[in-house]
Amino acid sequence: MMLLFCAAQTKAQELYPSTEPASAMSAKSVGLRLETSLFPSFDSPNDIAIQNKTSYRLNPEFMWGINKKWMAHLNFYASNIHQNDFRFEGSNVYVKYRFFSSDEVQSHFRVAVYGKVSAINNAIQYHEINLAGDNSGIGAGIIATQLIHKVALSFTGGYLRSMNNLKDNLSPTQARNGFNYSFSTGYLFLPMNYTSYKQINLNLYVEFLGKSNPASKENYLDFAPALQLILNSIMRLDFIYQKQFLGNMLRINNTLFLFRFEYNLLNAYK
Amino acid sequence: MRRIISSIIIWLLAFNAASAQFTKVELQAAGLTCSMCSKAVDKQLRTLDFVDSVGIDLSHATFMLFFKKDKPIAFDQIKKKVEDAGFSVAKLKATYRFDNFKVESNSSFTYSTSTFYFLNATSTTLNGATTFKIVDKGFVSDKEYQKYAPQIGTKATVGNSLIHTYHVII
Numbered sequence A: 001m002m003l004l005f006c007a008a009q010t011k012a013q014e015l016y017p018s019t020e021p022a023s024a025m026s027a028k029s030v031g032l033r034l035e036t037s038l039f040p041s042f043d044s045p046n047d048i049a050i051q052n053k054t055s056y057r058l059n060p061e062f063m064w065g066i067n068k069k070w071m072a073h074l075n076f077y078a079s080n081i082h083q084n085d086f087r088f089e090g091s092n093v094y095v096k097y098r099f100f101s102s103d104e105v106q107s108h109f110r111v112a113v114y115g116k117v118s119a120i121n122n123a124i125q126y127h128e129i130n131l132a133g134d135n136s137g138i139g140a141g142i143i144a145t146q147l148i149h150k151v152a153l154s155f156t157g158g159y160l161r162s163m164n165n166l167k168d169n170l171s172p173t174q175a176r177n178g179f180n181y182s183f184s185t186g187y188l189f190l191p192m193n194y195t196s197y198k199q200i201n202l203n204l205y206v207e208f209l210g211k212s213n214p215a216s217k218e219n220y221l222d223f224a225p226a227l228q229l230i231l232n233s234i235m236r237l238d239f240i241y242q243k244q245f246l247g248n249m250l251r252i253n254n255t256l257f258l259f260r261f262e263y264n265l266l267n268a269y270k
Numbered sequence B: 001m002r003r004i005i006s007s008i009i010i011w012l013l014a015f016n017a018a019s020a021q022f023t024k025v026e027l028q029a030a031g032l033t034c035s036m037c038s039k040a041v042d043k044q045l046r047t048l049d050f051v052d053s054v055g056i057d058l059s060h061a062t063f064m065l066f067f068k069k070d071k072p073i074a075f076d077q078i079k080k081k082v083e084d085a086g087f088s089v090a091k092l093k094a095t096y097r098f099d100n101f102k103v104e105s106n107s108s109f110t111y112s113t114s115t116f117y118f119l120n121a122t123s124t125t126l127n128g129a130t131t132f133k134i135v136d137k138g139f140v141s142d143k144e145y146q147k148y149a150p151q152i153g154t155k156a157t158v159g160n161s162l163i164h165t166y167h168v169i170i
Helices: A002-009 B002-019 B035-046 B075-084 B142-152
Strands: A029-039 A055-065 A070-079 A087-103 A107-120 A136-148 A151-163 A177-190 A201-213 A218-231 A235-247 A255-265 B022-030 B051-057 B062-067 B088-103 B108-111 B114-118 B124-134 B164-169
Touching (some): B022 B035, B022 B075, B035 B051, B035 B062, B035 B075, B075 B088, B075 B164, B088 B108
Antiparallel strands (some): A029 A055, A029 A255, A055 A070, A070 A087, A087 A107, A107 A136, A136 A151, A151 A177, A177 A201, A201 A218, A218 A235, A235 A255, B022 B062, B022 B088, B051 B062, B088 B124, B124 B164
């Protein structure tokens, strides 16, 4: 009986920590994020000397709900990954357009497309095309998010094109073209019953994140469980552990810890 | 004497307003799964100049709208605000205070710049607070709208900016 009660109260969640859902932000709202990634030295897949330290990256992010269909993110990156001192690396712009939405009371299906452009000043040392701090380039893709009763599922598929970084060029062994894909699911763990905006929400997520460089046949697939707290219905804390379980791609690290703080200003302007 | 007359006028106006007006709207949003999403809808609804206060039943994603006395209520604006928050209206029930209003099949009443057609009315007289549901596109789920679409027919759902046409069931 208790189990039945729990099952009936469990609700799906789609505020995915490691990917974007197809849903858009509230119009005329602004969100601020501060993200810290930690790349521990023990799980470095390569011999690059720079890996004999714990690397970390800071990522302030500004989010803007332009209208009900369009939203944009502006990211800045700084880290000590590619050199010993901590320094500013560059930025990227992400734009998402939700073009399909079918809503029912207990379910919805939404589809969005996105585009990304990054300009990065790092040395190019790895084979992963990462527009979030390591590579200059462009990316585009499609996101489909389905919510059915108590399950929220989301798929992302995208194309990545790397370009020369601001002060370093791609070598012949580094990929120009790549693909990214992800599968995410999540659910609301607490509260059992929504009664107030002040209740702390606890959400749990499981995400699978992958990339492929077809020319060099390099791939990876990461498993990324995450815990999320929503405070006062406007603040969000994400704790993510990301671990490679399949792959042969030369990348910064096979283990990643990520912490994110998000604050939303709803109806930030008229 | 002038004070007495003016109070009578104010009282009459207030009585008039109370005798034929919307008293509240109950709105259920579709696709809401988190308190953050509900808060976004809540905040959007509060920006409407005719909304006085918003109550919420979070577990059912249902909002109660209460209105200012002196401003006309625009239902298309309510729908737009829910959509601006990234969601849609699954159900909208409005409570209107009728004053001996005779309903026949296909009869309608006009409020501000909106006309409301009764889709399922049998001959009756409405008196006092009566709740009805708007069934036009965007005010119910797509699936439910398909059920009413033949009855609504080709008549404009939400018309031009000057006159709005709504279809309701009691």
